[in-house]
Amino acid sequence: MSRTALSDRPETTQPAAPKPSALHLADVGRVASVGLRTRKLRAALSALGIMIGIAAMVGVLGLSESSKSDLLAQLDRLGTNLLTVEAGEGFGRGSGELPDEASAMVAMIGPVEITSAVSTVADVSVYRTDLIPESQTGGLTVQAVDLNLLDTLGGTVADGRFFDEASEAFPTTVLGSVAAERLGISDVTGDQVVWLGGEWFTVVGVLDPFELSPDLDRAALVGMGAAETYLDDDNIPTSIYVRTDPSQVDAVMGVLAATVDPETPEEVTVDRPTDALEAKEAADDAFTALFLGLGAVALLVGGVGIANVMVISVLERRTEIGLRRALGATKRHVALQFLGEALLLATIGGIGGVLLGVAVTSGYAALEGWSTMIPPLAIGGGVAAALLIGAVAGLYPAVRAARMSPTEALRSG
Numbered sequence: 001m002s003r004t005a006l007s008d009r010p011e012t013t014q015p016a017a018p019k020p021s022a023l024h025l026a027d028v029g030r031v032a033s034v035g036l037r038t039r040k041l042r043a044a045l046s047a048l049g050i051m052i053g054i055a056a057m058v059g060v061l062g063l064s065e066s067s068k069s070d071l072l073a074q075l076d077r078l079g080t081n082l083l084t085v086e087a088g089e090g091f092g093r094g095s096g097e098l099p100d101e102a103s104a105m106v107a108m109i110g111p112v113e114i115t116s117a118v119s120t121v122a123d124v125s126v127y128r129t130d131l132i133p134e135s136q137t138g139g140l141t142v143q144a145v146d147l148n149l150l151d152t153l154g155g156t157v158a159d160g161r162f163f164d165e166a167s168e169a170f171p172t173t174v175l176g177s178v179a180a181e182r183l184g185i186s187d188v189t190g191d192q193v194v195w196l197g198g199e200w201f202t203v204v205g206v207l208d209p210f211e212l213s214p215d216l217d218r219a220a221l222v223g224m225g226a227a228e229t230y231l232d233d234d235n236i237p238t239s240i241y242v243r244t245d246p247s248q249v250d251a252v253m254g255v256l257a258a259t260v261d262p263e264t265p266e267e268v269t270v271d272r273p274t275d276a277l278e279a280k281e282a283a284d285d286a287f288t289a290l291f292l293g294l295g296a297v298a299l300l301v302g303g304v305g306i307a308n309v310m311v312i313s314v315l316e317r318r319t320e321i322g323l324r325r326a327l328g329a330t331k332r333h334v335a336l337q338f339l340g341e342a343l344l345l346a347t348i349g350g351i352g353g354v355l356l357g358v359a360v361t362s363g364y365a366a367l368e369g370w371s372t373m374i375p376p377l378a379i380g381g382g383v384a385a386a387l388l389i390g391a392v393a394g395l396y397p398a399v400r401a402a403r404m405s406p407t408e409a410l411r412s413g
Contacts, residue, residue, distance in 0.1 A: 031337045032337055032338075033341070034341075036344060043309075046306050046345050047345050047352065048349065049302025049303075049306070050302035050348075050353060050389065051348075051350075051352040051356060052353065054295075054352075054354060054357065054382040054383075055353040055354075055356035055360065056294065056295030056298055056299075056357070057357070057381075058356075058378045058379065059360045059361050060291040060295060061288075061374075061375055061378040062360075062361030063361055065373040065378075066364075066370040073371075074211065078154055078211055078212055079246065080246065080274045081113075081246040081249050082152070082153070082212055082241065083242040083253060083256065083272055084213070085240040085242060085256055086098075086268070087238060097238055098238065098260055098261070102117075102240060103237055105259050105260065106259055109252060109259060111244045111247075112242055112243070113244060113245065114148055114152050115148065115152065115240055115242050116148040116149045116151075116153070116241045117146055117237040117239075117240050118143050118144070118145050118149070118237060118240070119143065119144040119145075119224070119234075119235050119236055119238055120141060120144075120238045121144055121227055121231050121233045122233075124142045125140060125141070125196075126173070126194050126196045127195040128183050128195070138183075140179050140182060140219065141215075141218060141219045142196060142197065142219065142220050142221075144221075144223070144224050144226075144228075145163075145222070145223070145224070147223075149221070152243050153210055153212060153213055154212075156207070156208045157174075158177070158206045158207060158208045159187045160204050160205030163204075168223025170223075170225075171199055171200065171222075171226055172223070173202070174203075174204060174206070174207060174221045175220055175221070176217040177209045177210075178218045179217070179218055179219055179220055180206040180207075185206065188203050188204060188205060196220060199231075201226075201230075212273035212274065213241070213273065242256070249272070253272070256268070257270055300389070303346075303389035303390070304393070306345050307393040310338060310398075311396070311400070314338060314397050318404065322404065324337075325405070334402045335402035336398075337401070338397050338401045341394065342391070342397070345390060346389055346394075347386065349390075350383040350387065353382060354379050354382045354383060358379075361374060
């Protein structure tokens, strides 16, 4: 046979190799959502566990930040430069009294801006009428104050007016917010009077609450002149409020006791009222950490719930797994399907939890009169934590599904 004849024969072609099975990103989303769409109630309950955990964590962080923001605003408004000076059991003086010249001595300290002395009028109470038994004091006290009180404490008048140089020597009184409420006086129209120390005193004003001195809220305030004339008070101060240069607070605190009582400075107590607010915030931070821990536990329980649901889903869908493997799906495709399903559940729970946490924070902050503050870390961290929990929870079921052989899956299904 000639070479030409051989060359005329048609060449035999080899069959093309089959293309490897591919699973595009859009396909992953579709196959991963099959279990969610066909088992809606189970999916909702699984996502609920994640939602509760994320909502708790976002809510706690949001409320903590909102509370802290309100505290900072409160401190900015009130200032951290207010100091209070009170007496203990001093020698040669009455119980709880400071030296007569204490207020004048404190005012001579360079960084001190303004002072106000308060004298508790002993054995005198305030009543709505003169028919009420003396033993029923209602927990109210009578305090003799000077004209600097409101400026020193940053107080405001809710109704009426405060004392001036003309009225402070006459039988007039200004009621603290709690005292006014207990006496049933909300305004000063109509010449309101109270029975105070055996005398009728005209109510000329009602104060807003003192945020840094709540004891004055439960008191009827009288001028120093009126206390001396009508109540036989000697006007010896029992406490002194001091406003100082904000940059010199610690320095002034260090010399106040010795300035007030050089002989027995250990009998003098000097406090900064805003320290109590900051201590309260520190206590709130401890509770925040506790509630964050509880939220993390709830999130962990939600992750365990997703893992259980995914394991059951793998067992129930063995026929589907076997059929997909027989039609060309690889182990990686099957693993991606079930891992994607777990991540979808976690994402739904995470987004729902963030929205729920924001709603709870906004509602509670509005109820308390706070500005709503949601840290970006809480939102991003909430979704990220949900995805992490979902990935960990779905890893084992995904691996288990991928390891099933097609014949075993179809036979057991």
